[in-house]
Amino acid sequence: MKFAPRSAFDSASGYRLLPMRFRRLPWDETQVLVTSLAGDWLVMPRSDLDRAVAGELQQDDVLFASMEARHLILADPARSTLAPLLSQYRTRKxxxxxxxxxxxxxxxxxxxxxxxxxxxxxxxxxxxxxxxxxxxxxxxxxxxxxxxxxxxxxxxxxxxxxxxxxxxxxxxxxxxxxxxxxxxxxxxxxxxxxxxxxxxxxxxxxxxxxxxxxxxxxxxxxxxxxxxxxxxxxxxxxxxxxxxxxxxxxxxxxxxxxxxxxxxxxxxxxxxxxxxxxxxxxxxxxxxxxxxxxxxxxxxxxxxxxxxxxxxxxxxxxxxxxxxxxxxxxxxxxxxxxxxxxxxxxxxxxxxxxxxxxxxxxxxxxxxxxxxxxxxxxxxxxMGAHSFAMGRVDEPVAQWLQSPAMQRVLAAGVAEALPTCADCAYVPLCGADPIDHYARQGDPIGHRPTSDFCAKQMGLFDLLLQRWQDGSAADRAVFETWALRQSGGSPAAVPEAPGLEVAA
Ligand code: SF4
The missing domain is CATH 3.20.20.70 (Aldolase class I)
Incomplete structure (x- = not known):
């Protein structure tokens, strides 16, 4: 689910909500995963999310600083800018x-x-x-x-x-x-x-x-x-x-x-x-x-x-x-x-x-x-379904990009705009796979509640998040090594991981 920013709203503490999505954790329904537009995230008690949305956080709350750092709230709408959020969005894409x-x-x-x-x-x-x-x-x-x-x-x-x-x-x-x-x-x-x-x-x-x-x-x-x-x-x-x-x-x-x-x-x-x-x-x-x-x-x-x-x-x-x-x-x-x-x-x-x-x-x-x-x-x-052919090798690339096949792929290719994905807390970290959905469900947009692609993504994100939360320090170290190797980063290049759980 997501909350839209309320442009004219300032809480009693002067903060404004930024676009966010949340998911109740299947293994602990008192907790929610909350994600920002650019994929920063927090795990927090559902009651804390309710307080934040109701405008009840105080500037000296630990949660206030955590949500601000992860681009979930704008601390001072009069003086803060969206530049850090947009910069992270550009990096992610x-x-x-x-x-x-x-x-x-x-x-x-x-x-x-x-x-x-x-x-x-x-x-x-x-x-x-x-x-x-x-x-x-x-x-x-x-x-x-x-x-x-x-x-x-x-x-x-x-x-x-x-x-x-x-x-x-x-x-x-x-x-x-x-x-x-x-x-x-x-x-x-x-x-x-x-x-x-x-x-x-x-x-x-x-x-x-x-x-x-x-x-x-x-x-x-x-x-x-x-x-x-x-x-x-x-x-x-x-x-x-x-x-x-x-x-x-x-x-x-x-x-x-x-x-x-x-x-x-x-x-x-x-x-x-x-x-x-x-x-x-x-x-x-x-x-x-x-x-x-x-x-x-x-x-x-x-x-x-x-x-x-x-x-x-x-x-x-x-x-x-x-x-x-x-x-x-x-x-x-x-x-x-x-x-x-x-x-x-x-x-x-x-x-x-x-x-x-x-x-x-x-x-x-x-x-x-x-x-x-x-x-x-x-x-x-x-297999006989030729509708995703872009063209032939003796045609220019520009012609391929304007082909009906590419138009079809692009129309269903932005996860943030797809039914169900648009409201999913994992969407900033997930992907769109229109051709897989066409192959499995006969439609490039597809139906996420019955999609194997979605079930796999949701299941694996949940599994990894749960292991990250509940695993030993040694397991977390292994996960960090994999993540950094995959992204080409190094510990020094990641001053602060984008996600952090807040203890209940
Ligand atoms: S495919 Fe599933 S897990 Fe991925 S963003 Fe869409 S709804 Fe969420």
Whole structure:
């Protein structure tokens, strides 16, 4: 819920309310989370919020100073300004200024796996008509440099992109050559099973400082069940690929994430322990997406979002205990949410932005020359829903931005203006994901009370806030480390965390 500022209202103590939203804490309904326009927050007794709203706070109340510091009240409307609040708002939304930084090149749809939860419409390894052509690649490189961002991340995806490594090589060389006059900061990533890595490929990657991202779903029995191959050797080949990549590119150049099937939900500790065993210091616990083969197998592989949240809570407990044991391991999505809760900075994650990151933070150049505002949009197109295609690689970027697809994305892409989100205490920290809502609910705006996206966001924010409140000092220190690493900040750069609970 939110309170509008009363422009003509001054309390007896001379303060004015600023726009705020609140949420009764599900685990303690006497307490409320109160958030400002820019995402500063306080947890306080509901009775204190009532006093503040009724204009009954006194200047020497501790709560008065806390609410003023978090831009929830304006202490002296005659002399105070909104400049600090607006400055923080700009910082929180800083990702808007540079334009898309993540550019995904889909070099082939071919793949040798038959994963039942595959989000893309993979093709057999022999079907080379699903490879990106040289002409499409050249146009895509031209378009890449029409965007204004100083920092460009170029991510090669598939299918299995290593099956069309010649195109990765030619695109990389063309981008590096063009960048001699552009002077952008470039980062290259390949999302791959890593099964087909060769020394020759790795030498090229080392030259251009590539990073590798792969999927590791857990211990051998789980990984092989989730990611089947006829030879039942998927796990072994993935581990060999990780080691091969590390030897050539360095320990930190290889990262992994896990996709959670119904089978995975039975094994939270085993999945975490596998990451520790492999010396991986980050894990991304991703629930299934409603795209591609995952939709077809949903009845067998899927689960209600409540089961994901139960799993996540157990996994988080185990990750925290692993950290207390001395092995640093972060959960990547928690880090993103904590960076929003505990720092004033913006983050680079496109699915958690408002305005949406689709087309404003990411662009996808598909193998056939079509261009999409997000990976999910191209997956929808592969399923026959083409309404989120922005255009083709031989058309100018300005034309893509004026396309009906982008108009549709933008109309539903500002969380603060969406039904339910507009009144939600978490909205300054949350994001809009119109394409996900279209995929799940058939409408880009969607219906938050029945939305899995919202249930996940609300559930995870609640979980992390509760752990932050009730956890040990050691757990809090782990959370702070994750948040600061994610936001690129340092303790010295954060003089005061934006949130603070006030004791009842
Ligand atoms: S998606 Fe849900 S949690 Fe996020 S702002 Fe909207 S209502 Fe709140």
């Amino acid at each position: 800083a990702y808007l200024q540079a334009g898309p930084a993540l550019h995904i090149f889909v070099v082939s749809l071919r793949c040798h796996h038959t994963c039942s939860y595959c989000q893309v419409s993979r093709r057999p390894t022999s079907e080379t008509t699903f490879d990106m052509s040289g002409a499409a690649g050249r146009h895509a490189v031209e378009r890449l440099f029409e965007w204004p961002s100083d920092k460009l991340t170029v991510e090669f995806q598939g299918g299995e992109p290593l099956l069309h490594f010649d195109r990765i090589r030619s695109l990389t060389e063309a981008i590096v050559e063009r960048n001699r006059s552009e002077g952008r900061s470039l980062r290259f990533v390949i999302a791959s099973t890593l099964h087909d890595l060769t020394d020759d490929q790795l030498a090229f990657m080392r030259e251009h400082r590539f990073q590798l991202s792969t999927s590791l779903d857990g211990p051998e029995w789980l990984h092989n069940a989730n990611r089947p191959r006829p030879e039942r050797d998927s796990y072994r080949r993935t581990i060999e690929g990780i080691e091969h990549g590390r030897r050539a590119l360095g320990e930190d150049a290889v990262s992994a994430l896990t996709t959670l099937t119904a089978r995975s939900l039975t094994a939270p500790r085993e999945i975490i322990d596998e990451y520790r065993k492999q010396g991986l210091h980050s894990i991304f616990l991703r629930p299934l997406s409603p795209y591609g083969f995952a939709r077809k197998t949903q009845a067998r592989q899927g689960y209600p979002i409540t089961e994901f949240l139960t799993f996540y809570s157990m996994a988080l407990d185990h990750i925290l205990s692993v950290n207390q044991d001395g092995f640093e391991l972060e959960e990547a999505y928690a880090s993103l949410l904590l960076s929003q809760l505990l720092t004033p900075f913006s983050h680079g994650y496109v699915d958690l932005r408002s305005p949406t990151g689709a087309g404003l933070g990411t662009v996808v150049y598909d193998y056939d020359g079509q261009v999409y505002p997000s990976d999910e949009a191209r997956m929808l197109a592969a």
